[in-house]
Amino acid sequence: MTDTNAFDTVALRLFDEVAKSGSFTAAAELLGYTQSAVSRRIAALERAAGGPLFERLARGVRLTPAGVALHRHAVAVLDRLDRACEELTAIHGGSGGTLRVGAFATANVDLVPVTLKRFAERRPEVGLRLVEGLTTRLMERLQAGALDVAVISDYPAGLPADGGRIVPLREDRLLVALPRAHRLAAEPDVDLRDLADETWIEAAPRGQPTLLVTACAAAGFTPRSGLRVAEWTGKFGCVAAGLGVTLVPELAARAVPADLVLRPLRGLVPARKVYAALPEVPLPSAREFVRLLGEWQVCTTASPT
Incomplete structure (x- = not known):
């Protein structure tokens, strides 16, 4: 093979359809091309493959041994690409992928676990990961693209100057x-x-x-x-x-x-503030998780006696 650029997805889809239909004309009609355009793309693919991929018959075409080998790989590649597109659509639609959450230790007592449970009930198709750490480290991971949302506080060093999108959640009395x-x-x-x-x-x-x-x-x-x-x-x-x-x-x-x-x-007792931090372009699942964080209600074990 001398020209791997010829093996683009358009050429592979044309090649697959010709292989399945046994006809340049049928493939052209199905995919919206002219018969001559399909012939040219297949000819370029054959030059890149180093030899014929189809036997030209009186009525249609069929794969050569080289064509059978390439078709096996083409089907695998196209299937992976289709699945990637489906996964990306799900991620950007908030109904798939993995949500990577970071939180400081005290937030992992109740706030984050309860919210994770509620989120999982609403979005069971979204995977969940949880990382615990100090606010500074969580923000570093968020900015590096290793987290999709971070639950942070302004104690003891305040909020970082460059923190992406910061959403106030509550005061921690x-x-x-x-x-x-x-x-x-x-x-x-x-x-x-x-x-x-x-x-x-x-x-x-x-x-x-x-x-x-x-x-x-x-x-x-x-x-x-x-x-x-x-x-x-x-x-x-x-x-x-x-x-x-x-x-x-x-x-x-x-x-x-x-x-x-x-x-x-x-009296005047200081309280730290708790926030959610998001990237500049957050995932829909991260936005939904932050909304659920804002709905959390404190559970206190305080009792009158």
Whole structure:
């Protein structure tokens, strides 16, 4: 073969139709070409193939051995292209392909899983992938084309300057987790100043800015640090054991065990903001997922007693 450019999809479709119909004329009529145009394209294909692909008979044509070999490959190529077109149509129509979602850790407690479930019920034909990470890393992946939508927050470093399309979702309020025997556990809400003498269970290394430090500073005191535990389950265990209290983002309320009490905080308490980030040209499935994110309702395990 000397001219692979001759093996374009138009030529392969003409070749396939001639092979199936056994006639240049029949193929031309079916595909909307003149008989001479089909003859020229087949002749060019034969030159590129290095020899005849059809035997010219008194009534029609039939494949030569070389034609049989090429036809087998042509059918495979055309089938793959047809399936690719179908898949692309489904992706751009929001009814196929894979939706790649990224989210920060706390969003994966309830917000993102509940939304993924609702999305899967509506679009079972769309595959789903989930990646967890910090906002900065998620935005890098989104901009690199490795994610279709990212759930991010403005804490602690704010939103990136170049973030594509940013959709505000909600504020993530701070709640306080108390042991059930705590003196304030029966209150409907708690003033942070009433917790000035408490020992606080924290997660971040010393010296790093946290919402706890910011919130307590706004309330006029410096929190007394106790144990430092990285994982939520460990923090909740320490609170349940009476070793201190801790702040819990509203997004993580579902993860709080039933032997603790969650209470909202009164006053000017800082809250981080949660957003969805999309590429400049988002997939329809990503837009639908963001719409469902906006419909999510917080599930709190807080109870009156």
